[in-house]
Amino acid sequence: MPLSITSLKPYVPSKDFELSKRFYTALGFTLSEGWGGTADFSLNGHAFRLQNYYVQDWANNFMFVIGIEDIEAWHQRAVELLNSNTFPGMRVKAPEPVDASLVLHVWDPTGVLLVFVQ
Structure with missing residues (x-):
């Protein structure tokens, strides 16, 4: 029998746990309270666990790639959050072509890099 997995949930660091929970909720993920200093976030069946x-060094090197269908919608949402001045430390880089894809870079308030790829 070949090896398989049924789920994968990376643990994402947070410098300010409450701020990061608000950031990911505002970005569009659904929050469910975790245990032991964690919170789970999901969207369309994909999930990660935010930890307090x-x-x-780890946070500044932590990143994950998120496959998307509409880069402009994600860019617009990220810019709205950035312009709200609610999430200090957040950064957004405009979408750019990379090979045959479009890529949007968004840094959360902790410094974690979200790489959205269409």
Whole structure:
């Protein structure tokens, strides 16, 4: 029998746990409270676990790729959040072509890089 997995849930660091929970909720993910200093976020059957844990070198090197269908919609949402001045430390880079894809870079308030790829 070949190896398989039924789910995958990375643990994402947060410098300010409450701020990060508000950020990911505002970005469009659904929050469900976790346990032991964690919170789960999901969207369209994909999930990650935010943890109330921070090491600067790790957070600044943590990133995940998110496959999307509408890069303009995600860019617009990210810019709205950025312009709200509600999430200090957040950054957004305009979409750019990379090979045959369009890529949007968004940094959460902790410094975690979200790489949206259409």
